Amino acid sequence: MDQLVTQLYRAKIFITLRPSVLDPAGTAVQSGLQHMGYDNVSQVRIGKYVEVTLAAADEAAARQQLDQMCDQLLANPVIENYRFEMELTL
């Protein structure tokens, strides 16, 4: 594999609290919405959305690096789940 030839990938990472973890911020937003009249809202969960642009030799290498980044820095695996979508960019 020639590491000198790299391609640019843009990843969209979605980080959410695990379902068993309480989300006080989400509850506050839901309460705010209900006070504004949106009483048809039954649940709000708040997460993070991160867009990362990175260079990698191929898609598998990019996915592996993104997994590591999420585990080490972007997400807290104890209380959060993450998933990502990736696309080639020019």
Add this chain to the structure above:
Amino acid sequence: MDQLVTQLYRAKIFITLRPSVLDPAGTAVQSGLQHMGYDNVSQVRIGKYVEVTLAAADEAAARQQLDQMCDQLLANPVIENYRFEMELTL
């Protein structure tokens, strides 16, 4: 339209800073990643991800309400863009 018959929709809302707006948090994360050895990361932008479950008569009504919620509470239209995906839930 019979408002008594409602369906439950789950919306995934992605809120991102407008491209012209600086993202210091994203820059800090990018710097952190580079210090950890991920020097192939060229851009990081951080946004919010909100999951909302709401009852509505039909999809058009749900979309209209979500647009209003985003404009009024969830996003700051001056500096942020939003988009959402929606699906029926049981």
